[in-house]
Amino acid sequence: MTNENASSFLCAGVTTYAPLKRWNVGPGSVVGVLGIGGLGHFGVMFAKAMGATVIALSSSDRKRDVAFELGCDDYVVTSDVEAMKKYDNKLTHILCTGVGEDFTWEPYFSLLESNGIFINVNAPEFSYPPVPLFMQIMKQIVIVGSAAGSPSVTEEMLQFAADHNINAWYKKYSMKDVNKAIEDFRAGLPRFRFVLEN
Template sequence: MTSPNESRWRGHHRFTFKVPEKMTNEDAATFFCAGVTTYNPLKTHNVGPGSKVGIVGIGGLGHFGIQFAKVALGAEVYAISSSDRKKEDAKALGAHHYLVSSGTADMKKHTKTLTHILCTSFGTDFPWAFYLSLLRTNGKFILVGLPEAPISGIRAGPLVSRQISIVGSIIGSPRTIREMLEFAVEKGVKPWIQKYPMADVNVALKAMHEGKARYRFVLEN
């Protein structure tokens, strides 16, 4: 897989990956960033049957997160978004529940419910205390998205009393990437992609900035 301005790439063999026979190249292209960014922390933090996982942000990363957590690892998944616009998509991806983050009453019903939160996106004035209240004792809040502003407004009390952890995660090792590709084929994890010819790269970029991606754009030569 090369960047858009390259037709060939030469590098160390440790950083090359064989695409599984049952995976198309266009699908494979989307796994090397968004796929492993969500797979790695879910696997590292022992998500599996019995886990209740909140996926914050239903976009390029979030749509992988739902599938890996539910379809591949067997967790109960709560998709969390700022509006109900992506509810049907989230359910189609495998989410058991859909929460609108602005719906205070609905969110409060799930206080101390989740074992993990995988946060892929941050709005302005992110309500840290509110999201952390969704975690049960020993819960983990996993950052894979990057907030623009420094983290603030977190009280130490809930972290200490319920032994909550806030952790970060970035992509994964070559070994993890190879494992993820085979695991995705085995479990049927597939990206939702929209393909554009390379000549329409600016059209794709405009659509991406307008939030129209559902959920990964792939450029083709």
């Protein structure tokens, strides 16, 4: 693995790898990745390499082609009620990497099977709404948070990525172009990581 590729994994990569491994994602798992961006693109690739079926969950159709290029098995626009119903009680895990301020728990709890696991790695500036406790209790849904992993988990993650030929999507900038990189970051470009080369 090249240095610039490896450097892209050192926060977002391990932040998604660690909980997927901890919560036993593997063959037979059906993982919804909520938010296809800097974190989500790692989540898709790791879950797929672990043997899971991976469903992209996104607020619009804008990233459909990207999701399939990353390896997703299906793509669901979360505002499409009928499309969401297709996966009622079908997901074993949801990896939440990003949501908007209109987020509510119920549509995602509906997707999870009994004893399903909602993994949150998203830390927005706004607060999530209250958890619908009766729904959580009746479906026995587990809600967990996860931060970046330990040095040993990071090393394991890099080896897993190398073994499975997982490559971050990134754009490389010369250090002299750091201001351009900042401008591109603020503009939401490119997908999905930035690497500065000295």
